[in-house]
Amino acid sequence: MQFTFSDEQEEFRLIVRRFMDDKSPTTEIRKLMDTDDGYDKAVWKQLSEELGLPGIHIPEEYGGQGFGFIELCIVLEEMGRALLCAPYFSATALAATAIIEAGTEEQKLALLPDIASGQTLATLAFTDTTGNWEVGSTEVTAEPVGNDSQASDSQANSFQLKGTKSFVVDGHIADLLVVAARTPGTTGAYGLSLFTLPGSGNGIKRRLLKSLDPTRKLACIEFDNAPATLLGELNGAGATLPHILNLAAVALASESIGGAQKMLESSLDYAQLRMQFGRLIGSFQAIKHKCADMFLEVELARSAAYYAAAAAAEQTADFPAVASLSKACASDTYMKAAQECIQIHGGIGFTWENDTHLYFKRAKSSEVFLGDPNYHRDQLVLRWEN
Amino acid sequence: MTDTNTVTSSEQEIRSEVRTWLEQNWDPDSTLLAWRNKLIDSGWGVPAWPKDWHGRGLTIGLGDAVDDELRQAGAVSVAKTGVRMLAAATILEHGTDMHKEKFLRQLLTGEDTWCQLFSEPGSGSDLAGLTTRADFDGENWIFNGQKVWTTSAHHAQYGMLLARSNWDVPKHQGMTYFLIDMEQPGVEVRPLRQMNGHASFNEIFFTDAKVAPEFMVNKEGVGWKVAMTTLAHERRLADGIRSWGRGDKGNGRVYEEQKAEIATVMEPYKWYPQRAGRVDLLIERAKATGKFDDPTVRQAIGKVLIMAKAAEWTGRRVKAAHALGRPPGAEGSLGKLAGSQVARLAAQAHTLIAGADAMLTNDDGAMDGLISEILISVPAESIAGGTDEIQRNIISERGLGMPKEPRTDVDRPFRDVPRNTVG
Numbered sequence: 001m002q003f004t005f006s007d008e009q010e011e012f013r014l015i016v017r018r019f020m021d022d023k024s025p026t027t028e029i030r031k032l033m034d035t036d037d038g039y040d041k042a043v044w045k046q047l048s049e050e051l052g053l054p055g056i057h058i059p060e061e062y063g064g065q066g067f068g069f070i071e072l073c074i075v076l077e078e079m080g081r082a083l084l085c086a087p088y089f090s091a092t093a094l095a096a097t098a099i100i101e102a103g104t105e106e107q108k109l110a111l112l113p114d115i116a117s118g119q120t121l122a123t124l125a126f127t128d129t130t131g132n133w134e135v136g137s138t139e140v141t142a143e144p145v146g147n148d149s150q151a152s153d154s155q156a157n158s159f160q161l162k163g164t165k166s167f168v169v170d171g172h173i174a175d176l177l178v179v180a181a182r183t184p185g186t187t188g189a190y191g192l193s194l195f196t197l198p199g200s201g202n203g204i205k206r207r208l209l210k211s212l213d214p215t216r217k218l219a220c221i222e223f224d225n226a227p228a229t230l231l232g233e234l235n236g237a238g239a240t241l242p243h244i245l246n247l248a249a250v251a252l253a254s255e256s257i258g259g260a261q262k263m264l265e266s267s268l269d270y271a272q273l274r275m276q277f278g279r280l281i282g283s284f285q286a287i288k289h290k291c292a293d294m295f296l297e298v299e300l301a302r303s304a305a306y307y308a309a310a311a312a313a314e315q316t317a318d319f320p321a322v323a324s325l326s327k328a329c330a331s332d333t334y335m336k337a338a339q340e341c342i343q344i345h346g347g348i349g350f351t352w353e354n355d356t357h358l359y360f361k362r363a364k365s366s367e368v369f370l371g372d373p374n375y376h377r378d379q380l381v382l383r384w385e386n
Numbered sequence: 387m388t389d390t391n392t393v394t395s396s397e398q399e400i401r402s403e404v405r406t407w408l409e410q411n412w413d414p415d416s417t418l419l420a421w422r423n424k425l426i427d428s429g430w431g432v433p434a435w436p437k438d439w440h441g442r443g444l445t446i447g448l449g450d451a452v453d454d455e456l457r458q459a460g461a462v463s464v465a466k467t468g469v470r471m472l473a474a475a476t477i478l479e480h481g482t483d484m485h486k487e488k489f490l491r492q493l494l495t496g497e498d499t500w501c502q503l504f505s506e507p508g509s510g511s512d513l514a515g516l517t518t519r520a521d522f523d524g525e526n527w528i529f530n531g532q533k534v535w536t537t538s539a540h541h542a543q544y545g546m547l548l549a550r551s552n553w554d555v556p557k558h559q560g561m562t563y564f565l566i567d568m569e570q571p572g573v574e575v576r577p578l579r580q581m582n583g584h585a586s587f588n589e590i591f592f593t594d595a596k597v598a599p600e601f602m603v604n605k606e607g608v609g610w611k612v613a614m615t616t617l618a619h620e621r622r623l624a625d626g627i628r629s630w631g632r633g634d635k636g637n638g639r640v641y642e643e644q645k646a647e648i649a650t651v652m653e654p655y656k657w658y659p660q661r662a663g664r665v666d667l668l669i670e671r672a673k674a675t676g677k678f679d680d681p682t683v684r685q686a687i688g689k690v691l692i693m694a695k696a697a698e699w700t701g702r703r704v705k706a707a708h709a710l711g712r713p714p715g716a717e718g719s720l721g722k723l724a725g726s727q728v729a730r731l732a733a734q735a736h737t738l739i740a741g742a743d744a745m746l747t748n749d750d751g752a753m754d755g756l757i758s759e760i761l762i763s764v765p766a767e768s769i770a771g772g773t774d775e776i777q778r779n780i781i782s783e784r785g786l787g788m789p790k791e792p793r794t795d796v797d798r799p800f801r802d803v804p805r806n807t808v809g
């Protein structure tokens with residue numbers, strides 16, 4: 001098991017960090033979060049063409065960089081730290097991962113290169129309006145088109161989706177949707193499949209949701225007999241989707257520790273600047289102990305996220321348990337760090353002008369997205385093997 | 387993707403060398419003393435120690451690999467429990483050759499037990515406020531005063547003693563560090579009963595106790611610096627100290643003697659694993675009692691597992707970075723604070739699992755009283771070896787570079803500093 005990063009990985013992190021520092025100052029974040037698209041096309045082009053980030057963990061034979069899950073997590077940690085506004089988590093962490101894990105060879109060859117190059121924005125829609133993150137909970141159905149047993153291969157893969165997905169990250173702008181839906185008449189994880197369809201195709205109505213975290217855009221998507229293509233095997237998502245979501249949970253944990261680290265640094269900066277009672281507030285023990293605890297929690301969450309990323313890369317048996325462990329730990333840590341950061345700033349921390357709330361809101365959306373800490377703690381214990 | 391395998395070729399070489407040596411030398415039917423002496427002579431007993439002093443000068447990481455080989459072979463290790471390794475680390479760093487010659491081997495064979503004579507009734511967290519007197523009478527150092535909470539003192543041959551030799555300088559500059567023979571008339575040891583009923587620590591009274599000048603460590607007045615070495619190892623070795631009293635399993639004379647050692651010498655420390663919370667028992671207990679079906683119990687267990695595993699992985703990160711020669715980050719100081727939180731969370735989860743049985747103890751209690759022993763031992767974890775509050779001070783000041791609090795006790799001769807009158 002890997003417990004440190006290689007020199008190459010450390011170097012890669014620095015390159016990504018420099019890019020983020022340069023492209024995602026808070027003035028940019030504030031500008032982009034007020035737009036519907038929520039990202040800057042020129043920056044997206046640069047991070048695609050110069051750094052190849054959208055294809056970071058996509059194998060080279062499908063047009064990607066061919067690095068592993070650990071490198072993806074490094075990118076996400078740095079993006080979380082800089083609160084980059086870009087459709088990256090949706091396209092790379094969710095959709096590309098789903099296609100890599102579930103698609104046929106042909107489908108990977110057809111779909112991944114354009115995601116890797118940044119040309120196609122993609123996302124994964126798996127939660128219904130109930131907001132239930134359980135894999136088997138969806139009620140969106142997929143009816144086969146043409147029941148003819150003589151149908152050609154492409155016809156056999158043709159379906160029509162019916163129902164509503166919600167909480168779809170960047171779902172309002174995605175060119176390509178990967179959707180979890182079920183064979184009519186089935187329940188639970190059985191009968192689940194993944195489908196792909198163009199985001200602006202027939203029978204699709206999309207609506208940008210008013211989200212608490214303006215740096216993470218969410219959409220509601222209605223499917224009214226929308227034509228879609230089966231991704232991978234029919235009824236195969238009961239097996240593939242849990243793993244895809246475990247990988248997504250670790251990706252989100254990585255993004256969260258980047259944000260939590262930023263909250264710690266911002267707390268420390270302010271504590272060493274602000275004077276009250278004739279001394280720096282950072283010399284008061286109540287503030288010092290808060291910072292010590294924050295540091296402890298951030299380092300523990302970091303260790304958990306790094307361990308989970310390595311477990312994903314090495315496909316260890318404990319991966320499903322540690323994926324949930326890392327998500328629960330990172331979500332709680334980020335939320336608490338953002339809260340404490342506001343507290344340490346006092347009144348100014350509650351203003352719109354101060355940047356802390358941008359992170360606080362991202363922490364809140366990350367806490368709930370993909371399942372809250374209680375859900376993942378429970379999954380951890382149920383999955384734990386002594 | 388880069389090769390991320392951290393098993394270096396030298397680790398493999400070392401492992402196979404130890405294995406071969408064990409095949410030829412490990413003998414479960416030898417005496418404990420003979421075996422430990424042999425292990426010490428070979429350098430495999432404490433491989434991370436310097437070559438001149440019973441070791442092989444290996445990195446800590448490789449040392450762990452050697453220990454792992456010993457464990458796998460079922461071979462009994464040198465004596466490592468308790469504060470003896472703190473004494474050893476201090477002597478290795480600050481001691482004279484005479485000290486190393488006289489003390490190190492018997493410490494490793496288990497013949498000598500050590501104790502740490504730091505805390506006093508009037509000064510615990512504020513160790514530098516201690517008032518045990520050290521006066522030189524022209525021939526010997528003479529000690530008068532009182533120490534307290536001294537683990538192992540009731541069966542220790544030697545003690546690491548920090549005392550005040552100069553009252554006219556600021557507090558940190560007036561202390562000197564000594565290695566004291568506990569078996570002398572001027573040293574009186576009285577065991578103290580703890581809240582869990584055990585008695586592993588003591589109070590000590592010095593009445594004209596003596597130490598010859600050659601058993602002073604480093605120089606007069608630099609006791610604080612020497613004590614810092616001891617304390618740094620105490621924080622780092624916290625895990626080893628907790629594992630006190632776990633014996634190896636096997637048949638043969640060595641095992642029998644080790645069992646006897648644990649039964650007698652280690653008896654007062656039976657509760658040490660319990661004070662860390664016994665995370666290892668949680669799921670098994672929850673399943674055995676049917677409480678695993680209760681989602682609130684699973685939440686409590688989940689919280690412990692997250693803390694405990696993340697703390698373990700943080701330790702592994704620190705070690706892995708160390709092995710690559712990367713500079714240590716402040717995360718090294720976090721383990722102790724994480725440990726006491728794990729212990730508290732574990733006690734909470736054990737309480738939920740035990741239900742009403744948590745009110746009972748001994749053979750009426752769950753697991754013959756083991757669970758209740760966890761509940762009433764865990765409070766030690768956040769006090770012993772420096773309280774949680776002191777750890778937070780250290781982490782924020784040294785780890786995060788935050789400003790120190792204004793102090794009124796360091797800018798004047800110790801004589802003039804207000805202090806506790808009782809004790």
Ligand SMILES: Cc1cc2nc3c(=O)[nH]c(=O)nc-3n(C[C@H](O)[C@H](O)[C@H](O)COP(=O)(O)OP(=O)(O)OC[C@H]3O[C@@H](n4cnc5c(N)ncnc54)[C@H](O)[C@@H]3O)c2cc1C
Nearest residue numbers: 502504505509510511535536537766769770771772773775
């Ligand atoms: C099981 C056990 C074994 C021990 N073994 C040994 C041993 O072998 N040798 C030895 O020398 N000692 C030993 N000790 C003593 C231990 O190191 C001290 O108890 C500890 O350092 C605290 O000192 P104190 O008890 O005097 O408490 P105090 O220092 O009086 O602390 C009381 C409270 O005040 C808080 N406090 C004090 N100073 C500050 C500050 N600056 N900022 C914030 N809060 C503060 C503390 O955190 C604590 O909550 C042992 C203790 C235990 C429980």
